[in-house]
Amino acid sequence: MAIELYWGSGSPFAWRVMLTLEVKGLAYESKLLEFSKQQHKSPAYLALNPRGKVPTLKDGDFVVYESLAIMAYLDRKYPESTIFGRTAEETGLIWRTICEGESYFQPAGDKIVRPLFFGKDLDQVDQIQQAAETLRGELKTVDERLARSRWLVGEQISAADISLFPLVQLLLRAASKDAARSFNFGFVPLAQSFPNIARWVERIEALPNYQGTYPPHWR
Amino acid sequence: MAIELYWGSGSPFAWRVMLTLEVKGLAYESKLLEFSKQQHKSPAYLALNPRGKVPTLKDGDFVVYESLAIMAYLDRKYPESTIFGRTAEETGLIWRTICEGESYFQPAGDKIVRPLFFGKDLDQVDQIQQAAETLRGELKTVDERLARSRWLVGEQISAADISLFPLVQLLLRAASKDAARSFNFGFVPLAQSFPNIARWVERIEALPNYQGTYPPHWR
Numbered sequence: 001m002a003i004e005l006y007w008g009s010g011s012p013f014a015w016r017v018m019l020t021l022e023v024k025g026l027a028y029e030s031k032l033l034e035f036s037k038q039q040h041k042s043p044a045y046l047a048l049n050p051r052g053k054v055p056t057l058k059d060g061d062f063v064v065y066e067s068l069a070i071m072a073y074l075d076r077k078y079p080e081s082t083i084f085g086r087t088a089e090e091t092g093l094i095w096r097t098i099c100e101g102e103s104y105f106q107p108a109g110d111k112i113v114r115p116l117f118f119g120k121d122l123d124q125v126d127q128i129q130q131a132a133e134t135l136r137g138e139l140k141t142v143d144e145r146l147a148r149s150r151w152l153v154g155e156q157i158s159a160a161d162i163s164l165f166p167l168v169q170l171l172l173r174a175a176s177k178d179a180a181r182s183f184n185f186g187f188v189p190l191a192q193s194f195p196n197i198a199r200w201v202e203r204i205e206a207l208p209n210y211q212g213t214y215p216p217h218w219r
Numbered sequence: 220m221a222i223e224l225y226w227g228s229g230s231p232f233a234w235r236v237m238l239t240l241e242v243k244g245l246a247y248e249s250k251l252l253e254f255s256k257q258q259h260k261s262p263a264y265l266a267l268n269p270r271g272k273v274p275t276l277k278d279g280d281f282v283v284y285e286s287l288a289i290m291a292y293l294d295r296k297y298p299e300s301t302i303f304g305r306t307a308e309e310t311g312l313i314w315r316t317i318c319e320g321e322s323y324f325q326p327a328g329d330k331i332v333r334p335l336f337f338g339k340d341l342d343q344v345d346q347i348q349q350a351a352e353t354l355r356g357e358l359k360t361v362d363e364r365l366a367r368s369r370w371l372v373g374e375q376i377s378a379a380d381i382s383l384f385p386l387v388q389l390l391l392r393a394a395s396k397d398a399a400r401s402f403n404f405g406f407v408p409l410a411q412s413f414p415n416i417a418r419w420v421e422r423i424e425a426l427p428n429y430q431g432t433y434p435p436h437w438r
Contacts, residue, residue: 029224045311051319064311066318076304085295092283092292099285100270 003028006045007211008035011213012166014055015066018213019162019204020071024081032216046050068098071159083159093153097160100138101167108134109171112185116174125183132185139187139194146196150203157204165204168197173218222247223277225264227254229434231385232286233274237432238381238423239290243300251435287317290378302378312372316379319357320386327353328390331404335393344402351404354390356414358406365415369422376423385422387416392437 005021005028007014008055021028033039033054041052049056049065056065059072064073075084084092111131122128142164145152152160174180175187191198204210223249224240224380226233240247252258252273260271268275268284276292277286293301304310330350334341341347361383364371371379393399394406410417423429 062308062311064308064315066315066322069311069314069318072303072314073307076310077307084291088292088296089281089283091295092281092288095288095291096283096285099288103285107326 004031005029006031006033006040006048006054006056006058007218008033008040008054009083010170011054011159012170013053015166015169015213015215016067016163017055017057017070017074019207019210020074020083020159020166022207022209022213023157023162024074024078026074035061068102068159068163071162075159083157083162085154085158090154090158094158094160097152098163101164102158104134105138105164106167108132108138109167113170113174116177116179119179122179128183132183132187136186139197143194143196146200150200152200157207161200161204165201168201223250225250225259225267225273225275225277227252227273227391228436229257230273231389232272234385234388234432234434235286235382236274236276236289236293238384238426238429239293239302239378241426241428241432242302242376242381243293243297245293245297272406273396287378287382289319290381294378302376302381304373304377309373309377313377313379316371317382320379320383323353324357324383325386327351327357328386332389332393335396335398338398341398345434347402351402351406355405358387358416362413362415363421371419380419380423384420387420391398 003021003026004019005014007018007030011034033045039045040054043071045056046052048058048063051065053065055070056063056068057070059073059077062073071083075082083094085094108131112128112135114120115124115128142152149155151157152164154168172188172190186193190201222245224233224236224239226237226249228251252264259273264275265271267282270284272284274286274289276289277281278292278296281292283289290302294301303311304313318410326355327350331347331354332345333339359372368374370376370382382407391407391409394404405412409420
């Protein structure tokens with residue numbers, strides 16, 4: 001039975017899984033849910049994922065949700081082109097990088113992305129600037145790591161790159177909105193602020209089938 | 220060379236790693252840092268972990284931080300008594316449960332634990348009650364899962380149990396503070412509110428060497 005992926009356009013978490021499937025060369029059936037039609041809250045979908053969030057993966061009879069869990073499942077089920085490391089040390093560093101993204105980058109990113117995308121709480125300037133400061137620090141750390149190696153951990157693309165990339169893309173998109181100008185975040189142009197991250201983004205954009213993973217409504 | 224664990228009393232993240240080491244039967248050298256003396260911000264420690272947080276694990280020359288990353292490293296390096304599943308499906312469900320804890324339980328828990336432990340923002344009643352509502356929902360889900368099996372995923376203790384347990388203990392400790400009474404959280408007594416979680420807590424407390432992992436300053 002085919003792998004089925006339930007996803008929504010613009011979800012960085014769904015994007016992670018699409019990139020994982022492409023990097024591992026796994027065919028899958030795309031099940032695009034329309035957030036605007038509340039398809040992620042339909043009874044049929046809630047039976048698969050009671051949280052009503054994307055992504056959810058169905059592989060035969062097995063259902064799993066939460067993006068990192070799907071990635072860990074896929075890598076164990078289909079170990080070719082592993083994304084969680086070839087040694088225990090790589091595994092540790094990959095998960096360390098993922099956890100740093102989840103604990104520091106993602107919550108701070110959320111405090112900027114939500115106001116800029118939905119126009120809500122844009123007047124909470126102090127909170128937004130504080131989040132931006134955190135993000136500049138995190139981006140600097142990532143940029144320094146990418147000065148030393150092509151990928152965040154090891155000699156090939158891993159779950160560390162795949163999990164962070166959509167969060168970076170989401171932040172860049174938010175930072176390019178008109179409403180972002182007055183904040184002077186200093187994220188863009190990326191090639192100027194964080195040149196190693198800019199080259200890493202280009203490397204990921206050059207992956208086979210990358211275009212097929214790009215959020216359709218962002219075009 | 221011995222495994223060295225840098226930890227601090229009361230850190231749920233450090234507690235996870237101590238439980239992991241005990242469950243896997245791995246000997247280690249305990250390096251207890253005193254938060255009150257800022258030992259986690261000393262130059263020597265920052266050289267190991269630039270974030271100045273606990274835990275950090277050193278295994279020979281290899282250093283890794285972020286609790287879940289340490290757990291993933293240890294399980295791959297020392298695969299006996301695996302805590303990340305015997306099949307791809309178990310791996311997926313274990314990481315799903317961990318991610319749910321990180322994404323929903325932990326941030327909500329933080330909004331209750333911090334005010335009650337440090338007396339700050341205790342007047343943000345709406346925010347605290349909203350977090351409590353989220354936590355009651357998460358605890359209910361966990362309780363229902365534990366009605367069906369002894370452990371959160373599969374037939375033996377896994378990283379899903381180990382990662383959640385210290386967060387639950389921290390919450391219960393906060394909920395037992397005098398200042399918590401007026402909130403009527405409904406978390407304790409646990410045996411009444413969430414009986415299956417209460418039995419699961421007892422099961423973990425009965426693990427060999429559990430007492431050695433218990434935060435010393437909580438006694």
